[in-house]
Amino acid sequence: MKYFSRYPHIKDLIIHYAAFFSDSEILQQVELGVKNAQQAEHFSLFIWKMVNQMRSDSEADVIVLGSTDNSEMLQDIYYEISSFMSDCGFESVWERVSEEA
Numbered sequence: 001m002k003y004f005s006r007y008p009h010i011k012d013l014i015i016h017y018a019a020f021f022s023d024s025e026i027l028q029q030v031e032l033g034v035k036n037a038q039q040a041e042h043f044s045l046f047i048w049k050m051v052n053q054m055r056s057d058s059e060a061d062v063i064v065l066g067s068t069d070n071s072e073m074l075q076d077i078y079y080e081i082s083s084f085m086s087d088c089g090f091e092s093v094w095e096r097v098s099e100e101a
Contacts, residue, residue, distance in 0.1 A: 003033065003084050007076040012065055017050040033088045040090035044097035047081050 004011035011030060018026035025039070026046050034040045051074065056062075058069045085094035 003030065003087065004080050006083070007073075007080050009065065010073065010076055010080040013054075013070065013073060013077070014047075014050065016064060017053060018046070020053065021046075021049070034085065034090055035088075037090065037093060040085065040088065040093035041097065044081075044085070044094045047077065047094075048097065048101040051077065 004014075014030050015027065018024075018030070023046060025042060029039060029043050034043050054064070054070055054073075057064055058071065061068045064070055081094060082091065085091045
């Protein structure tokens with residue numbers, strides 16, 4: 001299954017931050033999907049960790065994907081991650097983690 005097709009830049013963003021955090025599990029999940037509830041939890045928590053780092057990077061004028069402010073991607077992130085987790089069968093995990101974030 002092809003993931004992140006509507007907003008492919010989100011995949012690039014996830015790959016960037018997975019490398020930044022040295023999280024090889026996320027790199028694998030972004031390609032192969034989330035296979036169980038534990039992976040779904042990890043992936044969901046990672047996305048919110050990524051969003052927080054995006055904010056920090058913006059405040060520090062760090063260039064990510066050619067821009068120092070990627071806040072316009074937040075809606076795209078939510079759309080793509082909701083779709084991704086739904087396709088993998090773990091949308092409820094994403095929703096729960098998002099409510100707690």
